[in-house]
Amino acid sequence: MSEFDLINQFFKDSTLKRDDILLGIGDDCAILSPPPGKSLAVSTDTLISGVHFPKSTRAEDIGYKSLAVNLSDLAAMGAEPAWVSLAISLPDTDEVWLKDFMRGFNELSQKYNVALIGGDTTQGPLSITINITGFISEKLALKRSNANVGDAIFVTGTIGDAFIGLKAALDNNLKTGLSSRQLNYCLQRLNRPQPQIKAGQLLRAFNSAAIDISDGLYVDLKHICKASGVGACLALENVPLSTELLAFYNGKPDWQTIINAGDDYELCFTCPQHQVTEMTQVMKTHQIEATCIGKMVEKPGVECWNKTECLVVKSAGYNHFL
């Protein structure tokens, strides 16, 4: 099967339609009609087999996760998902693999009404690069530079679960002490992250800075600090942890690992103190868990306090070149 047939068969017909796509897959360019008065939020993420996901990861999960991590960048800006380009390198043509990949991809693309507008298929080591575009009013964007001294720091969901999933995925014989149901939960957290699109959109009503936790809470929060010219003080005992993670650590969470574990794709965001009550109420109404874990301070950097003890953070998040 030629590359062109591949493109036609798997990509052209597999995606939902949107009225703002004037010309879709199949020409030199897609032609798109952006909504009047809105700005575009654009992000790119690459996932490489053996680097960003274990080589044993199922095609369906790779398809899902590739889109999820890109949607997560839109979530961290508060944007509304619209269009996506997919560049995929494959060692060889494999129809079954591609079908499975697109099933996972489409599960999310349908949920968030994001349409595939083009891409490229090439022969090479398995690698996926996605470019995603969403709509946003620039003034409402959850820029990293929006944080101010005194703002409360929040995080959605729980932290560290994907890391346990990763350890389990890389080592079948890992002694986790977890039940298979608990282990499965952690693997789902690794392979099927939920982009916090709704949370990001709700935060547009508040003066929030936000980032998605891809490299680890510590280093991602540091990005907010740097961009805003402030610091952060974390109360580790308030960081939300799942019962599965607590079971894995026998009730004694390894904070050094947890705050440097990436791949959770929860949102870390700030909120001015006078908006906290309203914001919390809005999140509750939409059944989104959001937990206060600290506050922004003047002193640069991120200080992590475990009750009265200050944690000396050794690592600095996941680094692709380490």
Place this chain on the structure above:
Amino acid sequence: MSEFDLINQFFKDSTLKRDDILLGIGDDCAILSPPPGKSLAVSTDTLISGVHFPKSTRAEDIGYKSLAVNLSDLAAMGAEPAWVSLAISLPDTDEVWLKDFMRGFNELSQKYNVALIGGDTTQGPLSITINITGFISEKLALKRSNANVGDAIFVTGTIGDAFIGLKAALDNNLKTGLSSRQLNYCLQRLNRPQPQIKAGQLLRAFNSAAIDISDGLYVDLKHICKASGVGACLALENVPLSTELLAFYNGKPDWQTIINAGDDYELCFTCPQHQVTEMTQVMKTHQIEATCIGKMVEKPGVECWNKTECLVVKSAGYNHFL
């Protein structure tokens, strides 16, 4: 050096500024302001070392060519270049390599006023994926489906030179019979293709279909035929060839190879007969070589005539999976 430092050092400051970039590299997303009343033309291309360029290719040439092939897609639509995202996989961090890569990249980005708005750097086999956005009025776009029976078929520049450059690049001991100046010309055609942005923009004034020749004249023209529901009849003796290519073939061009040779990034386009005189004049005024090589016909497919002899085309363009 961490990935983040890399991004900052090489990408953030290396690119030109545009007023329509409200937020550039350094947040979860870039925020862009599209021009009112225009549509967006978007394309993605991946270049993999050893597949799309010889492993021996210089970093500067890779940087140049990565952007050139993407600009070429905008050219084939008649669009005005604006923004570009760059995803790059590198086996390891190499400052010299990255600087060289960006020098080649920036040479073109400055020429066409296209700004780097984001991207991703990851560890992996050398691979570059670029997503490019340009502006276009949808009604003026040079869609592949615009061709009609009777239209003249044109091509810019000359065809087949990049293929000779590729042969020479892959085999240092290749007996070409070319002078070093001639060989250098072919290598330049391989490594430094000129995206036909101006030609594409000029063609918006005419009822043209266009495609850039990336996979080979034969197969690329076939795409126009298929999209337009018509066929094409080529007069091979009219296909423009360089003196270098003619020297390589000792004056007897190997058509089978030439029409299936890719990587030229010239434009192949159609023009209604009643617009040919005006179009030719416009091209001449802008010093763009455009040669008539055939016409669109009713019979589907691409027929290639060498004077009175019909060529049975064996191959069907460059295929990444062959």
